[in-house]
Amino acid sequence: MTVLEHDFLPGNLVRARGREWVVQSDSRRDWLRLRPLGGADDDTIALIPELELQPVEPATFTWPDPARAGNQAAAMLLRDALRLKLRAGAGPFRSFGNIAVEPRGYQLVPLLMALRLSTVRLLIADDVGIGKTIEAGLIARELMDRGEIARFAVLCPPHLVDQWQDELETRFNLQAVALTSASAARVERELPNGVGLFDHHPVVVVSLDYIKSERHREHFLAIAPECIVVDEAHTCASSGAGKQLRFELLQRLTQDERRHLILLTATPHSGDETAFYNLLSLLDPRFGALQGRMSASDPLRQELARHFVQRRRKDISEWQAETQDGRGFPRRMKTEVTYQLSGNWGAFFDAVQDYCRELAETIEQQGPGSARLIWYATLALLRCVASSPAAAVKALTTRLEGSLLDEDALRDDRLHDGEADDLVGSDLEPPAQLQDAGQLQTLITDAQRLSGKAGDPKLAVLIQHLGPLLKDGYHPVVFCRYITTAHYVAEHIKAAFPQATVEAVTGELTPEERRERVEDMADGDSRILVATDCLSEGVNLQHLFTAVVHYDLAWNPTRHEQREGRVDRFGQQADEVRCTMLYGQDNPVDGFVLNVILRKGEAIQKELGVLVPLPEDEARINQALVKAALMRRERVAIPYTPDMFAEANVELQPLQARWQDALEKAKANRTVFRQGRIKPEEVLPEWHKQQEALGTQADVQRFLQSACVRLGSPLEPARKQRHRFLPQHLPEPLKLRLADEGITAPLLIDFDELHRSHPLVGLLAEHLLEDSLSGDRPLAARCAATLTDGVQAVTTVYLLRLRHQLGYVRRREPFQMMAEETVALAVQGRSQPQWLSDDSVVRLLECTPSGNLPPDAVQRELCAALDFLAAHPQQLQALAEQRAQTLLADHQRVREAARDVGHYHVRPCLPVDVMGVYVLLPDSL
Template identity: 50%
Template sequence: MTASVAYRPGDLIKARGREWVVLPETRPDLLQLRPLGGSEDDTTLVYLPLEPESPVAATFDLPDPAKPGSHVAALLLRDALRLKLRAGAGPFRGFGNISVEPRAYQLVPLLMALKLDTLRLLIADDVGIGKTIEAGLIAREMLDRGEVERLTVICPPHLCEQWQQELASKFNIEAEVVRTGTANRLERGLRPDESIFEVYPFTVVSLDYIKSDRRRADFLRACPEFVIVDEAHTCVQANTSTRHQRYQLIKGLAEAKPARHMLFLTATPHSGDDSAFHNLLGLIHPRFAGLSEMPEGEGRRHLREELANHLVQRRRGDIAEWRDTAGFPVRESREATYRLSGDWGRLFDDVLDYARGMVQRAEGGTKLEQRMSWWAALALLRCVSSSPAAAALALRTRLKAVEGETESEQMTELDQAASETVLDGAADDALTLDETVPAGTVESPEDGAVLRRLIDRAEALRGPRVDPKLVVVAAEVQKLLADGFKPVVFCRYIATAYYVADQLKSLLPADKAHVIAVTGELTSDQREERIEELGALENGLTPVLVATDCLSEGINLQRFFDAVVHYDLTWNPTRHEQREGRVDRFGQASKAVRALMLYGENNPVDGAVLKVILRKAEKIRKELGVAVPLPVDNTKVIDAIMKAVLLQTGRVAEATRQLTFDFVGTEAEVDSAWETARDRVTRTVFAQRRLRPDEVLPEWRKAVAILGGEDDVVRFVSRAVERLGAPLEPRRDHYRLPLDHLPSALRDRLEGIGLRGTLKIGFAHPAPSGVLHIHRAHPVVATLADYIAESALEDGNPDFGARCGAIFTAGVEVRTIICLLRLRHQITVEYRDKDGRHALTKSLLAEECLGVAVRGMAAPAVLDEVDALALLSLEPGHNMEDGQKTRLVAQAIEAIPQLEPQFDAIARRRAEELLADHRRIREASDARGVRYSVSPALPVDKIGVYVLMPMARL
């Protein structure tokens, strides 16, 4: 058995015949180690009592002068070491552990969060700006600072897998999904007194699973110290039992532990309900809920200023001031119409007459019978406006009363179910909904013959010969394809989606377009698989996706699509914006996206929804730059609009193109409410203090200087693969990387992570569809960097990464020695336990790679990135023999011991700067009793020694 020795993060030790770096989470008898030249994936645990030989302290060997390499290889090694850093010594602890390249504006919520004592922040950025990335950056930073150890994401059930995937792929956080289908598996093997949330540190929890009274108590007891609440606006309106349970859960989490860190995410913080909005603010702190009752004055102004520290909301226009290279596409919106005529127009008239008769016959019946007839009539109007397939199904389906319940209970259940299938989730703003065709008739035996005739007529209207709506959409999709766009066609019902997809397959050229349908009948995994398959299309095929609204929230489509066609109008403006937001968002490679709204020019149903809801919503969105939800109860609005359609006399053939229908006062009422909502949003939501670019960009640049940015990645990858025998092949908008030409050992590593063959890659964000965006944390970069660093540091091979070298150059006037140093810092975090009783200590590791120049006899000077790059990129003036290179390098290495005190001084100074960065960025930590200290691990690692000799003067 070995005796235990206290090692600290950053120490070098020798064990099992090789050198290792000690990592955090080390105990006296258990060491977590990373090979000296290896990656985080090579990390191992060493249990000291079972080791045959005790680890011993090690020192990093100086370069071997007998193995000089070229300056290109020296620069490759320097870039590899920077780009493989995961615990970088910059102002942010988490940047080395993320696999996404955040944009500078996405750092605003992170900096705001780190300035708060207890992190309570509402991120209400517009659709597509990147709230998930902003939340992930905050979570990763808090974990890597050692301030939290557990986190949970609470979200609607259909978003669970997406959150799990985003956390894993972008932030290296492996979370477990907790919902009905997974909870039993996760609970197996747990003690009766253990909770899933105590055993699994990172979880994604279905809101509807955890909100029940039975599960809520355990969750409140064991909930992690950091909580992200997605779609937070769905948790604060108590107009249904579902909403009430959600609100009680989130409110309980906020109140049970005031020190709990909580992030609230929503694109629609104010849904037109003032009480719901102020309930949402009250989750940040109860005093903010009081803004609703507080009169104008000094107290209200101070409270609003305080709220501004906890609320960030940006519109697309707000991002423009950042001059971000990613940018956002321009949305080009237009409309296309079809006309109900011939057999299709006559069928619509007869279905409208049938629906009116159904409502009129129920007037003498019970309230339940009246309500059933009303919903059935609305369903018929919705479906006959959608497609012949949906109309035929609705005519076949009877709406029946539920037995064993009171009339009042039946009406409540009926309204809730019908609002999902007929309206677009309007009664409850959670945008999940039923995509099946709703029942369009009620029990009425005498209607049997009439219904059969209507069904037969609807079935006969399939296809372009008799369906004018289908003809128009096929022509419009062909125009989009001809203009180079890749469209998503959104339909309201599953039956319509399959009908449209089948028809488009025969109407679009088979050698140009590949049409698929994705509906709510598929699981979320199956939907993602189908969409991913579209990225592998070859032979010039363009994907055309026909989808239901199961894809309007939760799956981002910007990688593969850049146009949206509304085949069916949505009756909810929030849903309309969500559809277009799937492609018009952060990461869209196209400079423009197109949105096409299709409607019947003489269809009274389309006309009513367009005039009173969608066009007014779009007008306000253009004015404010952000969508504003329908300002009054959507159900009441639709009821009033459809009454005008159902109760007025007249036929479709009599309707004019202008769609001038009488909405009996509803339009004026909604107009007034829209104005109020617009004023409220302008006055209340956007009146906040925001961090400006000049406050954020310096921190961003400092992080990039430590870890490497886009330019460093382009230089490193292009030079590395060329030196390894697989140079990049430029194409119009991307590069081809032939992995088969790489060394077999490197190729095997890449195949192990699913990369093989020839890759299509790009370095600029966003990358075109089907092209891998290669950033500093991409597996291609990480694997190349690990391979080159290991070749140089462990194998001593100077061909790929040179640790030493010498050249003659006209770029210097005196002998200049460049020393490539790697600094390792131990960060100690002192804090109190969750009860505030005991002092705890956590150790973290930070690393950086920097260049130091010794010019002549002068003292060593730290090089900034520009100077280091310039010196290591100098071209040789003329050839130098290998023997001379070896002598010059050996002479330089002999001087290293005399420079050691100065290198140590540099390391201590950098440690002080790192501590200052930590305190400045997380300035609220002192208020919470968190204390940081930073100490360098000495001696520093001398990675490389390079000699630049001046050219002889002629």
């Protein structure tokens, strides 16, 4: 048994099991967690010093060996590898070394709000497309990297599970497992014996549908982690049996006062007062009492402001210029395109209306309750006819029978566009045939004959509209209501634009297949996506598309906003997104939806800045729609006006009043919850400073290209400024490590998107760093002597790695962390040396060599540089102390901006590691 002789502190170097390690922050005297000196966090081990055969001893970091000198390019490679490998960077935001996204200033506001709460309870209700996923991910990743949480779960609707899983991996480098009705059994089977789900998978994305059943709900409550993120949180607070169970689940989760809860929704208040205050009560049960007393001076409302943030796009426009690329949200340019129901198509539409009226007269004689059949068949048929000839044929040839004949017939989601809190519905065509098919054959034949641009004026107008859009360089998404319409439109667009890449994506495909089909369009110079509303939530389209066409009007204004928000959202690179609404100007169904529903929603959005959902009232909306649908179509092709729907509008007067009331209540909440007093610009300098210290996109590109060349596998040029990485030519140990990350086949690289935190960058940096510390002929050089025109006097650059022990107290609990940074110290001149340590020093290594020195001269210069440093050890210690004070000041500045709770202290870990020594000689000597 080993006798304990040392107390090792976080950041200390030790030698154990034949190699050097860095002591990690969660170590104790009798139990050490160690990370290999040149390795990654994933390579950490835990050991008990008493049980080691050889004692754990202090270690010292060896200085560079002049006999293993390299050239300037190899020196740059080491500098870049050191910076890009850092994950626990020395900055006030612990997570920034682990994320693959550059947040905008306004996206730091929820993070700053979270830092000021002992237990994070936040409702983030920002507008569609602003970036709530990123805001929540930043908070969760920051809590994890600070050591305040070890596990968290995302609860979301089933159609968002894959998106969350992908976002957590690609943006936050978190490997999440999906827990759905389909995957739960497999996930649980694969758990090692005796190991819990969250012990084996620290990050889990859970489908809300999965935890509907009592067994699953109780199991999740028993194992729930210390942090929960809830997306589309409004679906857990409104009325309805399934939603009530969700609310009860969240209520029980919040009974643990130490559990963090982050609620996300773009529609916190959809007109349902009870649901809104239910949502607020999850933050704190006291907030439920605000219902009916939400006055600006109420102390409880002011307390709520610490937990609730809600911004419109115009609220965050002031931060657009603060981004490094100066890019904010694009301008959303809206236009309308109309067509007339003229000629054969107009006659067909009139014949369908006549059929519906005759049907009504026939069914009326069947007694009470038959009206719902008339309503269903009329709405189904006229909606499909308004969509496309293909959808009309489908409706006319599909018999209405079975379960659709009961009281719930008009709730069929194939007929409507979803409720305000649940916009995912079926894109199958509703059945409309109530009589023998023989009686409808004429209508079916007419619909088939009118298919195509010549007979279908709606399709002809779409094709005419797409031409200029494509010519101007836009990539449109055409949204259709039904599957048959999407395929019909895509087929004819392909014929009209043979040079364009055209794809149709519908609910026939699985979510994974939908994403793959969208991503496969990336190489198309001109692309048009035709989609149903299966893509209006859950799949982001901003990286490939820049325009939206509403081929079919939605009967719910929230659906239009969801469609446009897939393209016009955070990450869109275009300066302008074009949105087109296409409708029949003499189609009574389009006329009613446009003038009575969509125009009202648009007016509310213009007044408030965000959309207030249409209140739910199925019976009134259906009755009004039927009255409008059976109106005699004007023989003169003039646009419909609201006055033409006076009779139908009477039905909606109570609903319109509720909608207006919801608007007024939403306006009352706006000012206090936009969080204008929190100034992220106060902490943006820390963000930019950390980004510079950790490595920029330009550093990533230079490093990857240089590393691959030196490893014998240069990047191959590919289409559109992309490159192809070929792992098969790399050294075997590196190939094995890449394979562990799933990188086994050639990888297409876009340097505009490849972030420093990508596994490929980290693994190459680790490999080169380890090689530089142990290899006989390292590819990345720890020392070099270079002739250059970039200096006027002999200048030596010392590349240093500093470690700091960072401690703070939060919720009366102490936390210890270790921070690392790569800095450079330079000395200029020899007779009267001048020390330099500002941020520009490290850039000296980027000077251009102008000649070579003989090997003996190189060794002589390097030995002199190392002797000089050994004679001035106080310079390293002073730099370490100064960097520790700078780090503490940065933390204090962020703490003050966030009104953070807790106390910080920073201590440098000595001695400083001398990673590299590089002598720059003036070419004139």
